Each structure stands twice: as structure tokens, then as C-alpha cells.
Amino acid sequence: MKCDLLIVSAAQLVTAPPGTGPLLGPDLDRPWILEDAAVACVDGRIAAVGKTRDVCAGYPEREAASVLDARGSLLAPGFIDCHTHLPFPGTREMEFEARARGETYASIAERGGGIRASVRHLHATSEEALAAAVRGRLARLLAQGTTTVEAKSGYGLSLEEERKQLRALRRAAAESPVEVIPTFLGAHEVPDEYRARREDYVALLVDSMIPAVAGEHLARYCDVFCDRGVFTVEESRRILLRGKEFGLEPKLHADELADVGAAALAAELRATSADHLLHASPSGLRAMAEAGVIAVLLPGTAFTLGLPYARARIMVEMGLALALATDWNPGSTMCSSMAMGMTLAVTQMKLTPTEAWMAATANAACAVGEGSRLGRLQPGFQADLVLFGALDHRHVAYHYAEDHVRTAVKRGTVVLDRSDRSSCA
Amino acid sequence: MKCDLLIVSAAQLVTAPPGTGPLLGPDLDRPWILEDAAVACVDGRIAAVGKTRDVCAGYPEREAASVLDARGSLLAPGFIDCHTHLPFPGTREMEFEARARGETYASIAERGGGIRASVRHLHATSEEALAAAVRGRLARLLAQGTTTVEAKSGYGLSLEEERKQLRALRRAAAESPVEVIPTFLGAHEVPDEYRARREDYVALLVDSMIPAVAGEHLARYCDVFCDRGVFTVEESRRILLRGKEFGLEPKLHADELADVGAAALAAELRATSADHLLHASPSGLRAMAEAGVIAVLLPGTAFTLGLPYARARIMVEMGLALALATDWNPGSTMCSSMAMGMTLAVTQMKLTPTEAWMAATANAACAVGEGSRLGRLQPGFQADLVLFGALDHRHVAYHYAEDHVRTAVKRGTVVLDRSDRSSCA
Numbered sequence: 001m002k003c004d005l006l007i008v009s010a011a012q013l014v015t016a017p018p019g020t021g022p023l024l025g026p027d028l029d030r031p032w033i034l035e036d037a038a039v040a041c042v043d044g045r046i047a048a049v050g051k052t053r054d055v056c057a058g059y060p061e062r063e064a065a066s067v068l069d070a071r072g073s074l075l076a077p078g079f080i081d082c083h084t085h086l087p088f089p090g091t092r093e094m095e096f097e098a099r100a101r102g103e104t105y106a107s108i109a110e111r112g113g114g115i116r117a118s119v120r121h122l123h124a125t126s127e128e129a130l131a132a133a134v135r136g137r138l139a140r141l142l143a144q145g146t147t148t149v150e151a152k153s154g155y156g157l158s159l160e161e162e163r164k165q166l167r168a169l170r171r172a173a174a175e176s177p178v179e180v181i182p183t184f185l186g187a188h189e190v191p192d193e194y195r196a197r198r199e200d201y202v203a204l205l206v207d208s209m210i211p212a213v214a215g216e217h218l219a220r221y222c223d224v225f226c227d228r229g230v231f232t233v234e235e236s237r238r239i240l241l242r243g244k245e246f247g248l249e250p251k252l253h254a255d256e257l258a259d260v261g262a263a264a265l266a267a268e269l270r271a272t273s274a275d276h277l278l279h280a281s282p283s284g285l286r287a288m289a290e291a292g293v294i295a296v297l298l299p300g301t302a303f304t305l306g307l308p309y310a311r312a313r314i315m316v317e318m319g320l321a322l323a324l325a326t327d328w329n330p331g332s333t334m335c336s337s338m339a340m341g342m343t344l345a346v347t348q349m350k351l352t353p354t355e356a357w358m359a360a361t362a363n364a365a366c367a368v369g370e371g372s373r374l375g376r377l378q379p380g381f382q383a384d385l386v387l388f389g390a391l392d393h394r395h396v397a398y399h400y401a402e403d404h405v406r407t408a409v410k411r412g413t414v415v416l417d418r419s420d421r422s423s424c425a
Numbered sequence: 426m427k428c429d430l431l432i433v434s435a436a437q438l439v440t441a442p443p444g445t446g447p448l449l450g451p452d453l454d455r456p457w458i459l460e461d462a463a464v465a466c467v468d469g470r471i472a473a474v475g476k477t478r479d480v481c482a483g484y485p486e487r488e489a490a491s492v493l494d495a496r497g498s499l500l501a502p503g504f505i506d507c508h509t510h511l512p513f514p515g516t517r518e519m520e521f522e523a524r525a526r527g528e529t530y531a532s533i534a535e536r537g538g539g540i541r542a543s544v545r546h547l548h549a550t551s552e553e554a555l556a557a558a559v560r561g562r563l564a565r566l567l568a569q570g571t572t573t574v575e576a577k578s579g580y581g582l583s584l585e586e587e588r589k590q591l592r593a594l595r596r597a598a599a600e601s602p603v604e605v606i607p608t609f610l611g612a613h614e615v616p617d618e619y620r621a622r623r624e625d626y627v628a629l630l631v632d633s634m635i636p637a638v639a640g641e642h643l644a645r646y647c648d649v650f651c652d653r654g655v656f657t658v659e660e661s662r663r664i665l666l667r668g669k670e671f672g673l674e675p676k677l678h679a680d681e682l683a684d685v686g687a688a689a690l691a692a693e694l695r696a697t698s699a700d701h702l703l704h705a706s707p708s709g710l711r712a713m714a715e716a717g718v719i720a721v722l723l724p725g726t727a728f729t730l731g732l733p734y735a736r737a738r739i740m741v742e743m744g745l746a747l748a749l750a751t752d753w754n755p756g757s758t759m760c761s762s763m764a765m766g767m768t769l770a771v772t773q774m775k776l777t778p779t780e781a782w783m784a785a786t787a788n789a790a791c792a793v794g795e796g797s798r799l800g801r802l803q804p805g806f807q808a809d810l811v812l813f814g815a816l817d818h819r820h821v822a823y824h825y826a827e828d829h830v831r832t833a834v835k836r837g838t839v840v841l842d843r844s845d846r847s848s849c850a
Contacts, residue, residue, distance in 0.1 A: 093819035097778050100771045140827070304772055340826035346525045347729055353522050394518035401765035401826045402565070 005041040005383070005412050006064035008052045010075035013037030014354070014393040015049075015377040016362035022294060022321035022371060023363055028355045033393065037075055040064070041383040041412035049377045068414070070387055073406060074396070076357065078147025078384040079338035080364035080375050083275050083296050083325035086151035086180075087134050087165040087172075090121035092330040096304075105305050105332065106229075114331055115189040118155040127168045134172035137328075137336065141178055142416050144337045145405045147384040148179040150325070150368050152223055154188030157201075159209045162186050166218035177408075177415040179384075181368045184210070184219035184248060187231050187239050202235050206242045214246035220369075221272065222248035226265060228258035233265050240269055249369065255280040256301075267291035273323065273367040277310050278302065282318075289320045294367040297359070298327035299344035300335045312349035322351075323367040324359040339404065342397035353394040383412035389421065430466040430808070430837050431489035433477045435500035438462030439779070439818040440474075440802040441787035447719060447746035447796060448788055453780040458818065462500055465489070466808035466837035474802045493839070495812055498831060499821070501782065503572025503809040504763035505789035505800050508700050508721050508750035511576035511605075512559050512590040512597075515546035517755040521729075530730050530757065531654075539756055540614040543580040552593045559597035562753075562761065566603055567841050569762045570830045572809040573604040575750070575793050577648055579613030582626075584634045587611050591643035602833075602840040604809075606793045609635070609644035609673060612656050612664050627660050631667045639671035645794070646697065647673035651690060653683035658690050665694055674794065680705040681726075692716035698748065698792040702735050703727065707743075714745045719792040721748045722784070724769035725758035737774035747776075748792040749784040764829065767822035778819040808837035814846065 013034040016023055023030070038055035040048040048055045061067050095108050095117070108114055122130075134151075141149055151169055156162035166182055173180035186209045187202075194201035213219050222243025226236040230253075240250040250269050254262030256276035263284025266274035274280075274288055275296035288295060295315055302309045315322055324345055328336045335341075342356035351359065365375025373382055387407040388396055396404050408416035438459040441448055448455070463480035465473040473480045486492050520533050520542070533539055547555075559576075566574055576594055581587035591607055598605035611634045612627075619626035638644050647668025651661035655678075665675040675694050679687035681701035688709025691699035699705075699713055700721035713720060720740055727734045740747055749770055753761045760766075767781035776784065790800025798807055812832040813821055821829050833841035 091820070091823070093778075093817055093823040096771065096823040097819055100775050100777045102775070143828075306772065334824045335826050337826035346521065347731065350525050350527070352525045353518075392518055394522055395516070398516070398518040398521040399759045401760050401762035403568075403828055 001059055002063045003040040003042045003047055003059045003065070005066045005068065005409065005414070006038065006059055006061060007068045007070050007075060008038045008056065008061070010037040010070035010073050010387070011035065011391045012393060013075040013377065014357050015077055016358055016375070018378055020372040022366040023358050024321050025316055025319035028316060028322060028358045028363070029352050031354045031358055039075065039377060039383070039385065041409070044383055044411035046377060046379055046381050046383045048379060068407065072389070072391065073387040074390040074393055075377070076386055076388065076393065077361040077375050077377055078386050078408060078410070079145045079360050080148045080368065081141065081146045081325050081328070081338055082150045082273070082323055082364040082367040083298060083327050084149055084151050085154060085327070085329035086137055086149060087130060087153060087169045088118055088155060088330050089125040089130055090118070090330065091334065092117055095331060096334070099305070115155065116192060118330060119157055119191065122155045122161055122165065127164045130165065130168035131171040134169055135175060138172060138176040138178045141336050142408055143405060144339065145386040145388070145408060146178065146336070146338055147386070147408060147410050148181065148368070148370070148374055150181040150183060152183040152185040154185030157186065157189060157191040159212055162209060162213065163216070163218065166213065170218065177410040181221070182219045183221035183223050183251060184213045184243070185223040187224040187236070189225065189230060202238060205239050210242050210246055210248065214248055219248055221251045223251040223253065225253040226260060226262035227253065227256055228260055233261050236262065236265060237269065240271070251275065255284065259284070263288050266293045272369055276301070278307055285315060285318055285320060289318050294323050294363060295320045296323045296325050296367050297345065297349065298325055298333070299348055300333035300341055301327045303344050303348065304333040309349045312345065312351055316355070321363050321366060322359045323363040324356060325364065339396050340400060343400040346397050353397050356397055357393060383409060385409045426484055427488045428465040428467045428472055428484045428490070430491045430493065430834065430839070431463065431484055431486060432493045432495050432500060433463045433481065433486065435462040435495035435498050435812070436460065436816045437818060438500040438802065439782050440502055441783055441800070443803055445797040447791040448783050449746050450741055450744035453741060453747060453783050453788070454777050456779045456783055464500065464802060464810065466834070469808055469836035471802060471804055471806050471808045473804060493832065497814070497816065498812040499815040499818055500802070501811055501813065501818065502786040502800050502802055503811050503833060503835070504570050504785050505573045505793065506566065506571045506750050506753070506763055507575045507698070507748055507789040507792040508723060508752050509574055509576050510579060510752070510754035511562055511574060512555060512578060512594045513543055513580055513755050514550040514555055515543070515755065516759065517542055520756060521759070524730070540580065541617060543755060544582055544616065547580045547586055547590065552589045555590065555593035556596040559594055560600060563597060563601040563603045566761050567833055568830060569764065570811040570813070570833065571603065571761070571763055572811070572833060572835050573606065573793070573799055575606040575608060577608040577610040579610030582611065582614060582616040584637055587634060587638065588641070588643065591638065595643065602835040606646070607644045608646040608648050608676060609638045609668070610648040612649040612661070614650065614655060627663060630664050635667050635671055635673065639673055644673055646676045648676040648678065650678040651685060651687035652678060652681050653685055658686050661687065661690060662694065665696070676700065680709065684709070688713050691718045697794055701726070703732060710740060710743055710745060714743050719748050719788060720745045721750050721792050722770065722774065723750055723752035723758070724773055725760045725766055726752045728769050728773065729758040734774045737770065737776055741780070746788050746791060747784045748788040749781060750789065764821050765825060768825040771822050778822050781822055782818060808834060810834045
């Protein structure tokens with residue numbers, strides 16, 4: 001049969017075993033690994049995956065419109081970065097320095113830094129300038145092997161400014177091969193002017209912002225920072241239920257700073273994911289496992305801020321579905337590399353390299369509601385894949401802060417080609 | 426006046442203040458930072474540094490053989506990676522996985538992994554193949570902004586095999602713009618066949634290996650792993666004194682696993698540097714400060730192995746000269762990025778970003794005995810410098826696991842040019 005793109009002779013292929021749901025508990029460590037592998041792509045989708053000779057039996061090289069020789073490369077699904085704050089305005093390296101000098105995230109926030117600093121930056125940034133910045137970041141993500149990214153608003157905290165972020169995101173996404181899943185995070189922080197009357201801000205979110213954002217189809221998810229000092233469980237429930245009413249599925253920033261019961265709320269609302277979870281209680285995690293909520297772990301944040309890491313091994317034992325993401329944002333972790341996320345997961349949270357791969361691909365796809373379309377090299381799935389200059393899947397996390405990506409394919413089309421670069425062992 | 430290369434209009438320049446010695450204690454946090462900066466290079470050396478208008482007054486653009494517009498870039502000395510095991514044979518991702526599964530560095534070593542695994546790999550690797558691997562690694566180092574690298578043998582543990590490593594290193598270095606400082610580390614481990622008669626291995630080092638290595642000018646330094654379970658203080662003293670006799674200056678892997686008094690030995694021998702120092706005693710560190718021994722910190726190793734970090738802040742308070750390096754090796758830290766080393770230093774050891782810069786440049790040069798020639802942007806110094814796609818020096822450590830290097834200059838010549846790449850903020 002004919003195909004549009006045939007990738008042959010990859011030294012190794014790593015992906016989740018056939019299926020569509022998340023890999024739960026110990027299944028996270030049971031990937032599908034193949035030597036001398038090939039993938040055939042037709043109409044932007046994967047038509048066949050397997051040993052080169054088997055795939056080529058059905059899709060011979062001579063009938064392929066394009067053939068990519070993957071000798072010496074690792075073939076994997078493109079990373080799905082399922083939690084970022086991508087449309088952020090400006091950087092906050094001052095806070096990076098302040099923390100080294102002994103300040104805490106909380107003390108920096110108290111004197112006007114943190115999320116509120118980015119709110120001020122956003123006010124001073126036009127939609128055009130923000131869209132241009134996001135375009136540059138999408139290019140960097142692709143260069144690091146990420147083919148799909150979830151991206152949150154949350155530095156606006158007013159209808160106009162949140163809309164500016166989401167519109168800038170949409171403009172940038174329209175010009176990038178990287179697929180963007182937009183999330184409305186108006187409930188990222190209570191804005192200064194509402195400090196004394198926070199219930200008015202919740203009312204604004206519920207009455208005005210959520211309907212407007214949904215009406216303009218600017219977001220697919222509604223997220224709330226449900227934690228100590230931010231939004232309470234009651235406020236979060238109200239906001240997320242209203243989002244659901246308008247077709248925005250719920251996600252939560254849950255129990256990062258303290259156990260406030262956000263994990264249990266995620267279970268109650270059957271949220272797609274609950275993220276961070278550094279302080280989530282065992283009962284909250286158990287409820288999440290029962291409700292099928294994905295646990296999104298963001299080790300880069302704990303790393304940057306010097307916080308304790310989420311207890312990934314306990315979560316695996318509980319049968320939770322773990323996903324990994326970068327949390328890319330200018331405050332708590334300025335990093336867009338999913339490979340670095342895997343390194344942190346393996347060295348600091350004791351995930352195995354295969355668990356890290358599954359968490360960064362198949363399970364991350366489930367964390368953005370795309371578990372039956374993205375994140376796996378499997379017939380019928382969208383042909384989003386990456387070639388790394390590595391002979392073994394472990395190499396990508398093991399050899400850290402190194403640029404292993406050689407080629408990226410999105411929807412069956414080569415969108416990044418650095419195959420002239422040598423590998424580094 | 427004429428110059429060979431004129432770099433103008435850098436958004437920012439960061440370097441140590443004028444001088445030649447290491448920055449001690451609090452001086453580590455007192456860099457020289459300049460906006461709209463320029464550097465003129467003549468005959469491979471820096472002829473002038475300063476504000477663009479001041480430099481161009483003496484070296485006008487029209488008289489420069491080559492002009493590099495550095496708008497939007499950070500200009501800094503090339504990194505000096507002053508502790509690596511660069512000529513290593515093969516990788517050890519199995520151990521990376523084993524540690525995630527609960528094994529320790531010690532238990533892996535006991536069952537034949539660790540350094541002994543690399544000793545076996547080296548036996549199976551030809552000098553040619555090893556030289557080719559080193560060439561590839563030097564190219565990666567340059568791409569990450571490193572223009573000078575110290576590189577140790579130590580996976581041979583026999584005259585023939587150690588020589589193979591050092592000869593391969595020399596061959597590769599001859600073809601790379603990256604400057605290589607070779608170190609003989611025959612005392613990296615006691616080889617298996619000498620376990621029951623370790624004094625014979627020390628005798629072999631002293632009687633045969635050191636004279637032969639020095640005779641062939643294969644190394645500039647002699648290093649010993651002086652720690653619990655490796656070489657004792659007495660053995661280390663004997664080996665290092667013998668090295669000195671043959672013109673090899675002493676360096677030590679000191680007190681990484683336990684306090685065995687290696688820091689004090691480094692002071693006694695006036696070693697150029699003592700490295701790791703995770704468990705060094707206060708009295709040992711104080712002796713180092715008095716003797717002018719550079720403390721080389723390797724946070725990547727602590728990060729990868731989950732060990733406690735060296736107490737950098739206490740060392741700064743003691744007035745020690747701190748340097749940073751990657752320790753790039755296939756076992757305890759597979760990373761060649763000095764920028765990542767700076768990120769680890771800032772986030773995990775609480776160095777400030779400027780301290781990290783000074784430790785990675787001026788002080789690192791002192792750790793390889795080149796403090797009056799390398800590591801500073803200063804007239805008379807070798808013109809080794811790097812342009813980063815960043816407006817502020819903090820950005821390089823802050824935005825981690827990202828590729829910020831745009832242009833590298835070695836001995837006044839552009840040896841890496843990726844100025845077409847956009848920056849990412």
C-alpha cells in the first residue's frame with residue numbers, strides 16, 4: 001500500500017502498549033519497546049507500527065511518498081506537555097536571584113512579586129507582542145520534542161486581560177505545528193483590587209468571565225489554583241461547576257502548598273486532572289484513583305523552589321495514572337524541556353525511565369483528554385512523533401540538559417529536521 | 426587601531442573584575458556587569474573591553490577585519506569546565522535505571538558496576554574509537570558554551586589503558602577548538618586484580634605509570650580519588666608527591682563519600698584544587714582556604730545520585746575560592762552543560778547567579794592553573810568568549826535545560842555560529 005511518510009530502521013522504538021486509556025499503577029512500567037522499528041503514516045495518522053520488515057511488507061519503501069531513514073535513532077511519540085503557563089508576559093529572573101538570596105516564594109509574593117508581577121507585565125504587553133513571544137516559545141517546545149502543549153491563561157485576572165492572553169495564544173497556535181490545548185485559569189490568584197472582597201472576584205469569574213471565554217471558544221478547560229492562600233475548596237467547586245455548565249472541563253492546581261482537600265474535590269468533580277499534589281492526602285489521592293482523575297506531576301517546580309517532590313512511588317502503588325509536565329512559567333520553573341522533566345522524575349521522584357516515558361506521552365495525552373488520539377505510536381493515532389539521537393530510550397533522561405531531538409513529525413509531516421546533527425554518547 | 430574581531434553592542438557583558446587571582450569569599454558576588462558592551466580581539470587575545478563607544482574609539486569598526494553585532498545578546502567568557510571524565514568509553518544508562526529502582530551507587534559498584542564497568546568498556550574500545558567519541562563530546566561542549574575543559578583518565582587502571590585514554594584525548598583535542606587540560610587519574614579506583622594487594626597498585630602508579638605518563642607529556646595534573654573505600658590519605662599523599670616530582674600538579678577527588686581528611690591533604694600539598702567536598706570537615710576547608718586551594722563543586726553529581734549538596738554558602742563565608750564544573754562522566758552525572766551546573770548551584774546550593782558565573786569562569790580558570798590567561802574578559806587574556814541569546818546574565822541559569830548559546834569565539838576566532846537562531850524569553 002501507499003503511504004505519505006515511512007520511517008524505517010529506528011534503533012529503538014518506545015511507546016505505550018496498544019490501548020487508549022491511561023496506564024495505571026504498575027502498568028506505567030510496562031511499555032512497548034521494539035528494536036529496528038518502523039512507522040507508516042497515511043493522511044496524518046499512523047497506519048502501521050512494528051519491525052521494519054513487517055511494516056515494509058505492507059507499506060513498501062518504493063510506494064512511500066517520503067522515506068526517513070532512522071538508523072541510530074530512538075523513535076517515540078512526541079511529548080505532550082500537559083501543564084504550562086505558556087502565554088506569560090515577560091520573565092522574572094529577579095525572583096530567581098531573590099530565592100538564592102534566601103527569600104521564599106511566599107515572601108516574594110507578599111511584596112508584590114509572583115503571579116501579581118506577571119499580572120503587571122501583562123497589562124504592559126499588547127496582544128500582538130504576546131502572540132509573538134508565544135510563537136517563539138512554541139518553536140522552542142518543538143525543538144525539544146514537544147508536539148502538543150496545554151497552555152493556561154491566568155496572568156490577566158480580568159475578563160479583558162485573560163481574553164488577551166487566550167487570543168494571543170490562539171493566534172500563535174494558528175501559525176505553529178505544535179498543537180495547543182487552551183485552558184482558562186482566571187482563578188489563578190485573587191487580584192489585588194479584590195483582596196478585601198474576594199467573593200466579588202468569584203462572582204465575576206462565574207457570572208462574566210467563564211461565559212465570555214466559553215462563548216468565544218477560547219478555552220477547552222477551566223482550571224483553579226485550589227490551595228492555601230489562593231482559592232478555597234468551596235470557591236473552586238463553584239467556579240469549576242460553572243465552567244462545566246459552559247462546556248469547560250475541570251482541572252485543578254491541587255494541594256501544592258498545603259493539603260486543603262483539593263485532590264478530593266478533583267475526584268468529586270471528576271476533573272480530567274489534578275496537578276502538583278505535593279501535599280495531597282492519601283485519602284484524596286485514593287479518591288482520585290477511584291474517580292479516574294489523572295495526577296499531573298511537575299517536578300521542575302519542586303526542583304526550582306526547593307520544595308519536597310510529589311510522592312510519585314506512593315501514587316503508582318495506589319494505582320493512580322501519573323502524567324508529567326513542565327509547568328513552564330516565569331516564576332516557579334522556567335523550563336520547557338520534557339526531557340528534563342523526565343530526568344527530574346527519575347532522579348528525584350524515582351520513577352523508572354520507562355515510567356517517565358509513559359507519563360510524558362500516553363498518560364499526558366489522557367491529561368488533556370486526548371488519550372485515544374495522541375501520545376501513542378499505534379495505528380489510528382495521529383502521527384505525532386520524534387526521533388532522538390539515541391540508541392536507547394533511557395538515554396534521553398540519563399544524558400540531561402542535552403539536546404537529543406533530531407526530527408519531529410506532526411500529523412504525518414516532518415516539521416523539524418536536524419538530522420544532520422551528530423549524536424552524543 | 427586595527428583588530429581581527431570586534432564584537433559590538435552586546436546587551437550585557439558579565440565577567441570578573443580586573444585581576445588574575447580567584448575571587449575569594451564574598452568577592453564571588455562582585456562581578457563586572459556592563460550594558461551595551463564591546464570587545465576587540467587582536468592576535469587571539471583581548472585588546473579592549475568596555476562600552477561600545479569607548480572600545481570603538483580605539484578600535485573603529487571600519488578598521489576591524491571582522492565585526493560581530495551582538496545586539497540582544499549576553500557576552501561572557503567561555504565556560505571553563507574544570508572537572509570532567511571526558512575520555513570515557515561507553516555509557517551506563519543501566520545504572521541510571523537501577524538507581525531509580527532503589528539501588529545505591531555503592532551497591533551498583535559492588536556488583537561490578539560503577540567505575541569498574543567503564544574499565545571493562547575501555548578494554549573493549551580502541552584508541553581510534555575513543556578519540557572519535559571524544560571529538561563528538563568536544564563539539565557538544567562547545568555548543569553549550571564551554572571553550573576549555575579539564576579531562577581525566579581513570580578508566581584504564583593500567584599503564585597501557587590509561588595511556589590509551591590520554592592519547593585518545595590528545596588526538597581529539599588536536600582537532601577541536603576546545604582547549605583540553607589533561608589529568609592523569611590512574612588512582613581513580615583499585616583495580617579488581619589488585620584488591621588483595623592494593624599496595625602493589627600504589628607501587629605500580631608510583632614506579633611505573635606516573636613516570637611514563639609524565640615522560641610522554643600526556644597530562645598536566647595528577648588526581649587521586651581520596652575517599653572512603655578508595656585511596657587513603659597516606660596512599661594519596663604518596664601518589665600526589667610522586668606526581669609533583671614529575672611535574673604533574675596535584676588535584677584531589679576529596680571527601681565526597683565521607684570525611685577522610687582529603688581536604689586537609691589538599692591543603693598540605695598545596696593542590697591546585699580539591700573537588701566534590703560533600704563531607705569535608707570545617708577544619709579541612711579552613712586549611713584549604715589558607716593554602717589557596719580552589720574548591721571545585723560538582724552539583725550535578727549530588728543531583729543525579731541524590732546526595733546532599735556541598736555546603737557552598739559556608740565555603741563562601743570561610744573565604745574559599747569556589748569553582749563549578751560538570752563532572753561529566755557516564756556513571757554519576759551524564760551532563761556536559763555548565764549552564765545546568767549554574768542552575769543547580771543557584772537552586773540547590775544557593776549561590777547567586779553572579780556567584781555561579783564567577784565560579785564557572787574566572788575561578789574555574791584558576792582551578793586549572795590558568796587564572797592569568799583564561800576565564801576573564803580583560804585585556805591580555807585569551808579571547809575565549811560566548812554570546813548567549815539573553816538580555817541578562819541571570820537568564821542562562823534561570824531558563825534551564827535550554828540552549829542559549831548563539832556564538833562561540835576561541836582565541837579570537839568564531840568557532841561556532843548559530844546567530845540565526847532566535848532567542849527565547
